[in-house]
Amino acid sequence: xxxxxxxxxxxxxxxxxxxxxxxxxxxxxxxxxxxxxxxxxxxxxxxxxxxxxxxxxxxxxxxxxxxxxxxxxxxxxxxxxxxxxxxxxxxxxxxxxxxxxxxxxxxxxxxxxxxxxxxxxxxxxxxxxxxxxxxxxxxxxxxxxxxxxxxxxxxxxxxxxxxxxxxxxxxx
Numbered sequence: 001x002x003x004x005x006x007x008x009x010x011x012x013x014x015x016x017x018x019x020x021x022x023x024x025x026x027x028x029x030x031x032x033x034x035x036x037x038x039x040x041x042x043x044x045x046x047x048x049x050x051x052x053x054x055x056x057x058x059x060x061x062x063x064x065x066x067x068x069x070x071x072x073x074x075x076x077x078x079x080x081x082x083x084x085x086x087x088x089x090x091x092x093x094x095x096x097x098x099x100x101x102x103x104x105x106x107x108x109x110x111x112x113x114x115x116x117x118x119x120x121x122x123x124x125x126x127x128x129x130x131x132x133x134x135x136x137x138x139x140x141x142x143x144x145x146x147x148x149x150x151x152x153x154x155x156x157x158x159x160x161x162x163x164x165x166x167x168x169x170x171x172x
Contacts, residue, residue: 017086026086032117037158039112040169041124043151045132046105048143055101065138066099069108073097073131077112080126090116092123097131105146108132109154121153 016027054060062068074095081089094113099106110127112120132148139146154169 072134076130
């Protein structure tokens with residue numbers, strides 16, 4: 001990196017993850033202050049009434065799908081830079097994963113916290129997606145039509161852009 005602002009994307013009309021030649025690169029965040037940051041994400045896995053019944057009765061053939069999905073989500077949040085090429089390695093200080101059985105499937109929610117120079121939205125999303133993948137893997141023998149849907153960031157706090165909550169996120 002050379003001139004001031006190189007790699008920061010602060011030039012007029014430039015995207016921060018592209019250099020002057022239009023090549024992808026990891027943005028240099030070394031000049032940014034360390035702040036406490038949090039991101040929350042959610043998603044759903046829609047599945048059959050048979051799966052939902054087996055979840056509540058504890059009878060899925062592969063075992064406790066909710067526990068496996070929770071652990072997979074926790075691991076994934078910490079491995080995000082290995083999976084998302086332009087994501088910064090950040091010190092993940094806290095991860096929570098909640099799986100709630102609903103009428104038509106399972107809602108997965110994550111909250112990821114750090115004290116670092118960049119946010120953890122990608123970590124929160126990766127947590128939800130991998131938890132959902134693990135859940136589908138656990139139930140696919142019973143429901144080949146289970147599907148992941150509605151994955152999104154629902155809130156973030158900290159950093160230069162401040163706090164944000166999706167309008168339809170309610171109190172989640």
